[in-house]
Amino acid sequence: MMISDSPTVTIIFKGLFLLAFDEENKFCQARVIQADRHCLKVNIKTNGCLHQAFPELPSEIPDGDISFQVLRRTGSVGIYENTATFNRNTAEDWRDFRWVLDMEGRLLHNRQLPFKAVALKRSIFINNGLFYTFRTQPVSIISPSSSHKNVIIAEQIGCDINMYDQEVAVLKYGPDPRYSIQFKKEPGVSFEISMENFCDEIHRPAPGNSDFLFYYDVVDVPKSKQFRVTRQSANARNPCNPVIMGLSNAPIS
Numbered sequence: 361m362m363i364s365d366s367p368t369v370t371i372i373f374k375g376l377f378l379l380a381f382d383e384e385n386k387f388c389q390a391r392v393i394q395a396d397r398h399c400l401k402v403n404i405k406t407n408g409c410l411h412q413a414f415p416e417l418p419s420e421i422p423d424g425d426i427s428f429q430v431l432r433r434t435g436s437v438g439i440y441e442n443t444a445t446f447n448r449n450t451a452e453d454w455r456d457f458r459w460v461l462d463m464e465g466r467l468l469h470n471r472q473l474p475f476k477a478v479a480l481k482r483s484i485f486i487n488n489g490l491f492y493t494f495r496t497q498p499v500s501i502i503s504p505s506s507s508h509k510n511v512i513i514a515e516q517i518g519c520d521i522n523m524y525d526q527e528v529a530v531l532k533y534g535p536d537p538r539y540s541i542q543f544k545k546e547p548g549v550s551f552e553i554s555m556e557n558f559c560d561e562i563h564r565p566a567p568g569n570s571d572f573l574f575y576y577d578v579v580d581v582p583k584s585k586q587f588r589v590t591r592q593s594a595n596a597r598n599p600c601n602p603v604i605m606g607l608s609n610a611p612i613s
Contacts, residue, residue, distance in 0.1 A: 363440055363455055363492055367520035368550055369529060369543060371428060371486065372494050374516050375557035375600040376574055378480070379460075379491075382610035386435035388491060388519070389610035390484040390555070390602075395574040397559040398600075400482075402426070402533060404541070408549035422534045428553070429487040430521065430529045437519075439607075440492035448511055459493040459514040461589070463579055464606035467501060467511065468587050472606065474580040483611070484555060486519055488529075494518030499601075502588040510592060517602045558600055571600040579605075 373379075376393035392400050400421050429435075442453040448467075451458070464473055497515040500508050523529060523545040531541045531553065543551055559571065572589040589601065 363490060364520055364522050366550065368523040368545060369428075369489075369521040369553065370494075370550070371489065371519040371521070371553045371555065372516055373519075373555050373602050375555075375602070376571060377484075377517075377555075377557060377602045378575075378578065379517065379602060379604045380608050380610040381437060381439070381491075384609070386437055386487070387610065388437045388486045388489075390486070391480045391578075392482045392484065392557055393574055393578055394479050394481050395557075395559070395571065395577065398557055398571075398574075401554075401556045401558075402531075403554040403556070405552040405554070406549065407552070408546070422539065423482065424535055425483050425485065426531070426533045426555075427485040427487070428521075428529065428531050429485075430523060430527055433488060433527070435487040437486060437488065438490045440490055454496050455492045455494075455518075457492050457514075457517075459496050459512065460517065461513045461601055461603045462606060463575065463603050467509070469581065469585075476578055476580050479574075479577040489519040489521040491517060491519045498592045499589050500592055502590070504585050504587065513589075513601060515601060574600075575603060 373390060376395055376398060378391040378393065380389050382389065402421055439457045440455060441458060442456045446456060446458040461467065463469060464471060493514040494516040495514070496512050498510065499513055500510050502508055521529065525545065527545050529543040531543070533539050570588060570590045573586070576586050
């Protein structure tokens, strides 16, 4: 699958999420990590002249699952990969999904890992779209033995959804129909939905630390065997990176 130059909707994941893809039922489940001082926020940006008005979203989304689906369309999600093989040291396509850091991959633990479900209380379900790396960043991966490796990884994940003719998509973010927004296909109009799970800027990690450690509230790894991931720039905000668990089938439980 190729990335569209003009998708109708782009969903961007920023912050602490675990992604899994269901191969049978065709959806992506983005688990929201319930980390200390973090909260889930959803922001919608419209490009073009829109003939509909959106309700104002709360600054913090109510508890419960969120879903985005194109109505009357069979579920189908894909992952964008530019070539059959991927070399992190030479790959040139920054949109390739394989920039995403995999907790079970070779850069980190290189094995299947057990979950601790206590920090996984809500999910975002996406039933249509193509997933890819939206933005990359250079980081340092610090191993349990304190060795460093400087690499490029995905900082944000995008999902593009193309809508046609009179199609309508629905974002549900609460317990009843009052907490839903419809997106209609209109000429020259596109939407960007940002799903953010960050801590407040005033509570950002101290230099040398990283929100990456919150993934170990979910993945059961002894402290002596845990990795650290920090930005290479000492003055930049430390990363909260979306990660995948070996492309395991959803649901993550």
